[in-house]
Amino acid sequence: MSVLSQPSDFRVKLDSFPILKDLHERKDLEYVLIDLINVLMREYEVTCIAIICDEVYLNVFSGPLFKRTSAIPYVMTVVEDYEDLLSPNFVTLESLRAARKEGCNVYVILLANGLQASRLLRFGDRHRILDTRAKFIMLHDFRLFHSELHYIWRRIVNIIFIKHHNKMTGTAKSRPWFELSTVPFPNPIKGVFVPRRVDIWKNENFHYKRPLFADKTSNLNGEVLNVVYLDHVPSVVVMKNNVSTKLGGVEVEILHTLAEKMNFKPRAYQAANAEIHKWGQKQPNGSFSGLLGEMVNGRADVALGNLQYTPYHLELTDLSIPYTSQCWTFLTPEALTDNSWKTLILPFKLYMWIAVLLVLLITGTIFYGLAKNHMNLQEYRRKFKSKRRNSDDENAKPGLYLFGEIINSILYTYGMLLVVSLPRLPMGWSIRLLTGWYWLYCILLVVSYRASMTAILANPAPRVTIDTLKELVDSKVTCGGWGTQSKKFFEQSLDEYSQRIGDKFETIDDPMEAANKVAQGVYAYYDNSDFLKYISVIRKNSFMDPKQNNTTNNTEVTGRKDTQRNLHIMTDCVVNIPISIGFHKNSPLKPLADIYMWRVVEVGLVEKWLNDAMYQIRTLETSEDEVKALMNLKKLYGAFIALAIGYSLSAICLIGELIHWHIIVKRDPNFDKYALHLYYLHKNKKH
Template sequence: MTVGIMTERIAIYQSSHPVTMIPYTAVIIWLKMMFQVIFMLSSLSIILGQHIFNMPQTLKDLLGDFLQHLHEDFFPGCTIVIFYEPSNIYDFGGDQDKAHLRNNTDKGLIFNNYHDSNEGLLEFVLQYFEGIPSIIFSLTDDLHEVLTQTDINVITRCPLYLTLVPNIMAALGLFLMTNKDWDKYFLSRKQVIFTESSTKDIESFFQEGEINLMTNVLLIQPILQPLALRLLTNSPYSTSRNDRVKSLRTWRGQPMPTMHDLFPDKLVDLHGYPMKVVTFHFPPRIFMEEESDGSYNLYGVDIEVVRSLSSALNFTVSFTRPSDGEMWGWEQGNGTWTGLMGDLQHRRADIGVADLYIMEPYFAIIDMSVEYDIEYLCFVNPVAGPLPQWMALGLPFLVETWVAIFCTVLAGMLVFTLLAQLGFVGGNLREAPWFQSGGNTCLLLVACVMNTAWTRVPATTHLRVFLALWSLAFIILAVAYKGTLVSYLTVTLEQPPLDTHRQLLEKDVSVGSIGDTLKRIMEKNADQYVRKLAQRYEQVQSTSEGLQKTVAGSYSFLESRGFLDYTIAVDYTDQRGRASLHAMKEYIAPFGIGLAYPKYVPIVAKFDRMIRRLTEAGLAGKYMSDIILRRKQAKIGSTPLDGEGSRELASDVTETTTGVTPLSLDNLQGGFILLAIGYGLGLLSLAVEVVFALV
């Protein structure tokens, strides 16, 4: 084909320069044969591996048409980000720019106003992207520094990455960059790689680091005989080293394949890829029960979420504890984290799960999924305990009720005494002289208040009417008081717990949790009392340490309400159902709970879609209900404790069976206290009377 084209050009050249043909016929024939031999050798050298960037114009056109159709059909309006190897495309001759930007109006390259005058594949490709914003990076040693100084998300729109390398290993440094803050979606972006490398070299390329995690890679290999483009792609999360590259199709200029054909969804099936999940025992979210053989029986809401994703996307999971024995971990002075966060930060695990709150401070080191549940962060405090039983005497009525009764009794004494005295002044001699004493009349009214028999009966009608209504009123009050008093004597009344941040602030105790991440959350809280409590923050090493300090009364531990409610019910509640800790009703903030991943992994979006389906189906709530039922069944099936525990349990069963709880001295301490006060006042009065009698 090449020979025919060149022969035609020679013919055109001859027709435009007429000469005498007869004397030179043999020479012309000889020259034509020489040209044919030269071009046949040239074509053979291309077939044997001549550099593609010197390829015939027709193959360049085929590549240009493909890239142009690719952009126009699937990426209209998107920015083209091109990476190229300058030593194989341009001979800059000295210092050259590492990054260039084209726009719709200026064909020049903005950063250094560099204008290329050489012909090459890059310039040829750019002709097909005329008028389209393009960013050009050269694959040099300082590319990492250049990229970290470039904010792709600001200067691009839905970028399409195009890499032009004759040897794909020349782009290895680009794809192995662990710090992808310049574009955190790099591994999941649409990637088009044009290379001459063999399929074996491409397979070796995808065995390096995390390169095979990329989910949208399209490779283009040139085919010279006949002219065509071979389209290939990778198989991310493949467990076989020989199955990481597969052929899509061969393109010879026919209509473009669909987007799904070029960039298929490769995360529908992960082919049993082993995922390492880091977690730890944290009920009720996660239970790790050690078996007799040393293995762990894992279950819980968070564990079931991971297993559901594993079943839906066909990957295997292996659960492991944090490598350093910590729980979530905390940030150290050098910017690294310990515990679960540290394992994800250093990519020692693929997924992290342990009642993880979706919080801004975590995003500096990890990525997180959408929430599959919501939890509330609150403080736990010791239960104040029951009120002293002597206070039961005053509990049946509110304070204002007691004030009203006291004022009523005083007013009644004054009115009754006044009526009695007015009767004697009016000459009513039928009334007994006993009623002339104000002390006697007051004692009579007190007897009526106590529902005791009248010691004296007045003779006059107006005093009888007064006493009748007085007695009726206090019969009602006395019945109400007695009925309520019985309940307060038999059922212990607990002191009101701390339920607000203001009350906790007034208590003047230290607060805190594991690490100092929650401290930063408290410092930014809208509640002024929470911000003041953050000044008292003291971190602890574990939940058990925080709870022990809380029970001691010198600390208030901060954790999720679900964990606190479960822990209180299981570990801090006695046989009679009395809890020693109380989770506050007022909470700092609601937090979504999600999965954690190492930074920049491309599976996040796919997992998010599956998690949304899971939550919409209500599976997270079902998992929690199943866990609660399982724990209840385990508690019912457990045997009673020996020794003191069994005796307490037997006592509780006896009381429940008989339905009678005898009153103890503690229940009746109020009556005995009043009796002691009466004895004391009587003796004091006696002493006063004796002193005045002697005087």
């Protein structure tokens, strides 16, 4: 039953519950609640009060409680004495959800059955129906302190237990009194739960007048907190030597800051088989392995391991505010395509080469046309003008042989394009003017070609890489990463390309094994860009120096040296994911830790720690551009290929000339090897 106003309609006869008759008659419990609620509203900001009670204590709320407290929203839930609150009915569940939705930060739980109250706490904690960081007021019951419920009191720490004491026997003026106690946080519960007394309420007054809900997280009094970590750059960097293991990284620095400000001592450890289970996954029996298993089972208070701020992790743990956002993308192989044989044609694009070829043919044809026109003009002048003038023209005529035939015209035009001077200045002003302007065109074209060629030979060779999701989908490489959650992320995406990646996504546990598969050109590995840079640099340095390779098989890597591809981090981010530190579910440490983390982010310490964590990785990363920028024999493949083509064509032409000489020329009846000039003179007269 849920009530959003004062429950004045509920009346319970005192005779129905004789076990609490004395308590009800004097209304002492009601007066305690009135004083507690007034203290809360006076010293804290109360937004809403959720009341959960049964019929035994229903009459506590039928008197002046609502009149003597400030006007504030109440959400009241009355449960039956037989209801199992580990699986409440629909009406009770909706009432509890309404209280959480309204933002109630005070819970008053008065249940006569301690087992029923304990099951309510377990249900509320498991499904986050109750706000465990709110302030609780409950009846003292030894059944709430069973060892199976000790984990609850590591999560609900702002609580007051009300314990009723009868008046002293034999003292006439003695009156009943109440002991107010709380959980001994931050001190750990060892074996037996012993509540810590806060105050005593007697004669309608608090005896010690201590703060009832003091902040228990601002000073943890040097308590030891278990911190489970996972080696994952740049969040956690594990530096091992023969003696000890040192932790570094962004999240380790944040942990040290929190430990100093909140006064606790971290005890860092790794989960069992961390190199295999890593973050952990749900097992067939319902439990979790790895880092998440330590958090779900309550063995760890804090988790360091590059936890993504996702609904999956939020369901199992509490996450701090994100301290950074990481680009998650793929580590892809670079193509082995070698275009050095195309060095001679790389300076110009295809359309530029087409334009150069067309200009060559057109200009050569124009030269030939002008030469033929001038030769016809000379022939005309020879017939109709004086012999002296004809003799002068014939003296100048040899200059026309350069362009007198179409083949020669094309060849000499091509020669000018290669900046080869003509053997003789051509005659005819039209040809001379065209030659001058064509020379200007050739100079501009050749200078552009040489400049582009110099840049190509001096700069590193262009790399063929995969930089977008579309290119990755169109490629034949298999995609993969750690855990089934990454695969589900792509499969459940609304993006078409992401769904297609999810179809061919494979899970892999070892990142170095994944890097080896990427180097073989058959795999693309999914992780954050900083970690991908780390594994690519580590693998490269291990490949260059096998003595440093502690994670891969040296023989296997060296055996495929000629087929190894460079590793490339895809420039496009698949998604930018916030990264947080993990706390155990419903941890009371999270609110204050968030405040300190926000300050750390604001002053730029996270950025500084990130640069420090990646500094060694950047120093190990060698600059390949400087090596590739040097001239080498490989870059001159194009020149050797052009020379080989020239040799081949010359050899073919030589063979053709020999065949023509032996089959056609030597078989001619007029052929005389002792008078070849007469043979060619006779051949020229025929033509």
